[in-house]
Amino acid sequence: xxxxxxxxxxxxxxxxxxxxxxxxxxxxxxxxDTNIIENVKRTDEACTQSDESYCPGDDxxxxxxxxYVLRLAPTIIVNDSATIxxxxxxxxxxxxxxxxxxxxxxxFYSQSPSGEQQLAVNQFYAELYADTALFxxxxxAKNFGxxxxxxxxxxxxxxxLSVYNGVEANFMLGKFSIAPFWAKIDSPxxxxxxxxxxxxDSTETGIIANYDDKNQNFQFSVYYGVRDVETNNDLxxxxxxxxxxxxxxxxxKKSWEKFSLGLEIPMMSGEAGQVFGTSEDVDVDSNxxxxxxxxxxxxxxxxxxxxxMVKGEDGEDQFNAMYxxxxxxxxxxxxAYNYQAxxxxxxxxxxxxxxxxxxxxxxxxxxxxxAWTWRLALIMATASxxxxxxxSFYNHEKNSISTASADQEDDLGMEVDVAFDxxxxxxxxxTGYFAHWQVGDYYGFTNSGEGVETSDVTATGLKLxxxx
Numbered sequence: 001x002x003x004x005x006x007x008x009x010x011x012x013x014x015x016x017x018x019x020x021x022x023x024x025x026x027x028x029x030x031x032x033d034t035n036i037i038e039n040v041k042r043t044d045e046a047c048t049q050s051d052e053s054y055c056p057g058d059d060x061x062x063x064x065x066x067x068y069v070l071r072l073a074p075t076i077i078v079n080d081s082a083t084i085x086x087x088x089x090x091x092x093x094x095x096x097x098x099x100x101x102x103x104x105x106x107x108f109y110s111q112s113p114s115g116e117q118q119l120a121v122n123q124f125y126a127e128l129y130a131d132t133a134l135f136x137x138x139x140x141a142k143n144f145g146x147x148x149x150x151x152x153x154x155x156x157x158x159x160x161l162s163v164y165n166g167v168e169a170n171f172m173l174g175k176f177s178i179a180p181f182w183a184k185i186d187s188p189x190x191x192x193x194x195x196x197x198x199x200x201d202s203t204e205t206g207i208i209a210n211y212d213d214k215n216q217n218f219q220f221s222v223y224y225g226v227r228d229v230e231t232n233n234d235l236x237x238x239x240x241x242x243x244x245x246x247x248x249x250x251x252x253k254k255s256w257e258k259f260s261l262g263l264e265i266p267m268m269s270g271e272a273g274q275v276f277g278t279s280e281d282v283d284v285d286s287n288x289x290x291x292x293x294x295x296x297x298x299x300x301x302x303x304x305x306x307x308x309m310v311k312g313e314d315g316e317d318q319f320n321a322m323y324x325x326x327x328x329x330x331x332x333x334x335x336a337y338n339y340q341a342x343x344x345x346x347x348x349x350x351x352x353x354x355x356x357x358x359x360x361x362x363x364x365x366x367x368x369x370x371a372w373t374w375r376l377a378l379i380m381a382t383a384s385x386x387x388x389x390x391x392s393f394y395n396h397e398k399n400s401i402s403t404a405s406a407d408q409e410d411d412l413g414m415e416v417d418v419a420f421d422x423x424x425x426x427x428x429x430x431t432g433y434f435a436h437w438q439v440g441d442y443y444g445f446t447n448s449g450e451g452v453e454t455s456d457v458t459a460t461g462l463k464l465x466x467x468x
């Protein structure tokens with residue numbers, strides 16, 4: 001699909017005689033990083049991978065990787081009433097891993113790229129300006145509130161984004177705005193005529209209402225969306241059946257001279273098919289409470305608290321687990337990685353991890369000077385749902401339901417993060433971090449005996465990013 005879209009995008013941007021005279025503004029981000037994670041298994045003991053166990057297996061004790069991000073964002077100003085915008089990147093994570101595109105060579109000191117890496121058009125849409133509204137038509141990203149569920153991936157190292165293929169109209173009424181939208185979320189190539197019949201489609205219809213009083217530094221927003229997934233769509237897995245999920249997300253933000261706070265409450269409900277490893281159709285009823293507060297002590301120091309309660313699944317009746325957006329991170333290690341993927345290739349991408357099944361609190365302090373910013377954080381978390389001997393339980397990392405033959409602890413652990421940002425110049429940022437996670441006994445659960453003893457995870461990393 002990408003190979004078909006890319007030539008069309010390039011021709012629109014560069015080849016069409018009508019657009020050659022139009023001004024094109026290119027913005028983007030390029031970033032490179034290197035990371036070392038010691039004891040990525042979260043235990044020093046031998047253990048076997050299974051759906052019942054949180055142990056990822058015994059393949060690697062440690063992990064190290066170097067990755068990059070590449071995002072090009074062209075903007076074409078057609079006239080005073082129309083602008084075309086887009087985003088082009090590589091791979092499925094808006095970048096890739098260093099060395100992932102080399103092909104086999106016959107010489108010891110000769111190598112070349114394999115040519116398998118492809119450019120992807122993540123966004124390609126038109127903004128149309130009218131007296132009554134701003135219209136978006138095409139493939140665009142959306143953000144809501146703190147980005148806990150709907151996240152546009154605007155930060156440099158965001159690997160994912162919430163993409164909507166459709167139309168949105170934003171009506172401005174003084175301090176109020178109303179934005180109804182319709183979008184096609186997914187339409188896989190599973191059949192010959194799926195694009196004509198809609199048999200394989202996943203669509204979403206919704207509206208966003210927003211009140212923004214800039215004089216009082218107060219904002220209140222509500223997101224209402226209904227996602228309709230057809231029977232043959234594989235958005236939530238193969239043979240899962242139809243689904244209709246409603247998301248109601250409430251966001252409040254208020255700031256004063258030195259103090260600011262934000263609260264987001266996403267609530268999901270509806271009917272789903274056989275998703276997340278369940279054997280029968282399930283109802284969905286879940287929510288989360290995300291709170292952020294910051295206090296500007298003086299021009300140098302900022303203190304704050306991030307806290308949240310994210311529901312988990314108990315393995316019974318309704319599906320209650322809430323998975324936040326993968327871009328929404330609370331720590332450098334805790335919930336930051338898909339630890340199963342470090343050991344097993346069939347577990348997806350290492351960055352595809354979400355905050356779920358947890359009650360957490362993060363205390364942080366930031367110190368800023370002319371070019372430097374130091375960030376200190378302490379994160380503590382406990383699990384909302386755990387396995388209980390004799391009852392069904394849900395493995396939130398492997399998305400599977402089993403019957404427990406042992407009890408599981410609720411301690412997710414405690415983490416200390418130290419990081420710095422150095423603004424080399426207005427376009428270049430250097431970031432480094434050190435993280436130490438005292439892994440909780442929750443992850444030592446193997447559903448047999450006493451489980452395994454957890455051990456601490458330590459990570460260091462260095463990042464270089466360029467904005468243009």
